[in-house]
Amino acid sequence: MSSKQLNMVQAINSTLDMLMKEDDSIILLGEDIGKDGGVFRVTEGLQAKYGAERVMDTPLVELGIVGMAIGMALAGLKPVPEIQFQDFIFTAFDQIVNQAAKMRYRSGGEYNVPMVLRTPYGGGIRGGLYHSQSGEAYFAHTAGLTVLSPSNPYDAKGLLISAMKSKDPVIFLEPKKLYRSIKSDVPDEKYSIPLGKAALVHEGNGMTFVTYGSMVPTVVNTVVKHSIDADVIDLRTIMPYDGETILNSVKKTGKLIIVHEAPRTLGMGAEISAFISERAVDYLQAPILRVCGPDIPFPYKLEEYYMPNEERILKAINRVQEFR
Amino acid sequence: MDEKELFVKAYKAMALSRALDRKIVMAQRQGRVGFYTPTIGQEALQIGLSMALEKEDVVYQYYRDVPFMLHRGVPPAAIIDQIMGNSSDVEKGRQMPSHYSSKQHNFMSIQSPVATNLPPATGAAYAIKYRKKNNIVVTTFGDGSSSTPDFHAAMNLAAVYELPVVFLCENNKWAISLPIEKQTKVEIWKKADAYGMKGVKVDGNDLFSMYEIAKIEIERVRKEKKPVLIEAVSYRIGPHSTSDDPNKYRTAEITDGSEKDPMTIAEKKMIEHNYLTAEEIEKIKSDAKENIEKIFDEREKLPAPGTDTLFTDVYEKSNWIIDEEKEEIL
Incomplete structure (x- = not known):
């Protein structure tokens, strides 16, 4: 079985290429994704290969890109809209x-929207307020959407292939960092x-980390570097998240720390914390902690202070370890 | 179908629609229906356009298009089922009244936020063009929708990609309480020019002129694969919805719109063209009324959908979260 060392951009690009080759119903659409290959070059070379009809450089209108993709999906195509930065998605x-999200339900199952909306999210590239946001909770809060975020090139390919098989809308969040x-x-x-x-990306017995996307390497590196005896769970699917894997791990370790870049209040950490409180309060040996972005807009110059880092993760580790 | 048959069929749909409209409004006042958006006054423009369409054409309609749906063959029973949200409703009672869906007749499912059906209509048209098919897409909306970003996005995309879309603006001159003069400073059909597409204005109260323009424009859209904006000027004879009281804001108006009632105009012309006699018209109207009464009584007896439908169709396959919540509630 042959394989290649790829980064996430290359993994997504080659996966789209592979899928487009075998299925002419796949249409990519977005701003600057064709000739330019996308501002992060994720769709590089695909327009040259499949033509401007299938890799569409759209006018600058996010609601139009998504709206058009919805109509394509309803008409039997498999659209993959790209929103250049998740920060621009709100229109x-x-x-x-x-x-x-509501099409299948509201039409009694007559209609559905198989669409994979790709968008880069999160900080770490010094993008300031409007090129750094982590909006996964907005989408996770909407019934009918599936929300994914890969944390490495291997998962990016495998998740994208699954997303493309889905008959429902998928929000595919790519951690640009x-x-x-x-x-x-x-x-x-x-x-x-x-x-x-979810994936158990590091195994241990002392505590459980739940994280996803860009924070996975940060958590794993911290755990490895400091020889922390911990399970690290990479959600991969944010919604519907893998409750069973989290629950089993917390029952084993009795301690839970959730790490994400998005603001703490009402983020995925709040949901997972409530989920465990409802089901495993008897197993808990320490308070559930969240290491998250603060509830402020994403800053430009001082972004290092915004992103959860080794130091803040260690602080949380110490707190749960020392709790009596 | 010759011209006479075409117009008789159209007039029958108008009469059926008017009878259904009256019945639903009445039933709402009697507490038998929860809510409804009357279609009275907009029959001619919808049916005039529908007359020029093919079966395979796709409609991204809005919530006031019952005449359109009836003319294209959606049975009145299916409309009533949706309004009652009963066990026969294709939508399983999930949407409030006036939000129909009929895949069988190429009508999309309707949402409440206005004009959000327009961008998806362009995508559906893109698919048609991409697959080199010959059908077209029609999308309908009211005058208030012309102010939305979705209108702008869809008009621009349809023009840029040269898509076979008919944008039908059903200008009934009122967006709930806001009159058209306060909605926009430009006639809606003229906005087409700014996007590089053709715009036309037509008397939407006149079935005959509506059909004439629709036929020409639809043929052109089909042939040239380019969009058009048709502004059909009408008049909202009824309230916005059964929850609305126009007496609060329509105080200065001297008319209830009945002198421009599309039914009256159509009837006059049907007689002039010798398509129908006055007696035949009366018979069609009384038959429609009787028919609707019968169907309504029959559909009203149907039970609500089973609770087993509450948690399905969120996704193709359910997930543990929904299953757990279902378990807790049912």
Whole structure:
């Protein structure tokens, strides 16, 4: 079985290429994704290969990109709209929340919207307020959407393949900080990672970390560097998240720390914390802690202070370890 | 179908629609229906356009298009089922009244936020063009929708990609309480020019002129694969919805719109063209009324959908979260 060392940009690009080759119903649409290959080059070379009809450089209108993709999906195509930065998605929010997400339910199952909306999210590239946001909770809060975020090139490919098989709208959040910063061995052939299944990326007994997307390497590196005896769960699917894996781990360790870049209040950490409180309060040996972005807009110059880092994770580790 | 048959069919749909409209409004006043958006006054423009369409054409309609749906063959029973939200409703009673869906007749599912059906209509048209098919897409909306970003986005995209879309603006001159003069400073059909597409204005109260323009424009859209904006000027004879009281804001108006009632105009012309006699018209109207009464009584007896439908169709396959919540509630 052959494979290649790829970064996340290359993994997504080659996966789209592979899928487009075998299925002419796949249409990519977005701003600057064709000739320019996308501002992060994720769609580089695809327009040259598949033509401007299938890799569309759209006018600058996010609600139009998503709205158009919804109509394509309803007409039997498999659109993959790209929103250049997740921060720009909000004019399309109505289309996502009130059209795509509710179509199957409101039509009694007559209509559905198989669409994979790709968008880079999160900080770490010094993008300031409008090129750094982590809006996963907005989408996770909407019934009808599936929300994914890969944390490495291997998962990016496997999750994208699963997303493309889905008959419902998927929000595919690409952690832009990890686009080129890590490589992994990516098999050439097609494989899929099931939706709704987390990965246990580090095993231990002392505590449980739940994280996803860009924070996975930060958490794993901290745990490894300081020889922390911990389970690290990479959600991969944010919604519907893998409650069973989290629950089993917390029952084993009795301690839970959730790490994400998005603001703390009402983020995924709040949900997972409530989930564990409802089901495993008897197992808990320490308070559930969250290490998250603060509830302020994402800053430009001082972004290091915004992103959860080794130091803040260690602080949380110490607190749960020392709790009596 | 010759011209006479075409117009007789159209007039029958108008009469059926008017009878249904009256019945639903009445039933709402009697507490038998929860809510409804009357269609009275907009029959001619919808049916005039529908007359020029093919079966395969796709409609991204809005919530006031019952005449359109009836003319294209959606049975009145299906409309009433949706309004009652009963066990026969295709939507399983999930949407409030006036939000229909009929895949069988190529009508999309309707949402409440206005004009959000327009951008998806362009995507559906893109798919048609991409697959080199010959059908077209029609999308309908009221005058208030012309102020939305979705209108702008869809008009621009349809023009840029040269898509076979008919944008039908049903200008009934009122967006709930806001009159058209306060909605926009430009006639709606003229906005087409700014996007590089053709715009036309037509008397939407006249079935005959509506059909004439619709036929020409639809043929052109089909042939040239380019969009058009048709502004059909009408008049909202009724309130916005059964929850609305126009006496609060329509105080200065001297008319209830009945002198421009599309039914009256159509009837006069049907007689002039020798398509129908006055007696035949009366018969069609009384038959429609009787028919609707019968269907309504029958559909009203149907039970609500089973609670087993509450948690389905959120996704193709359910997930543990929904299953757990279902378990707790049911």
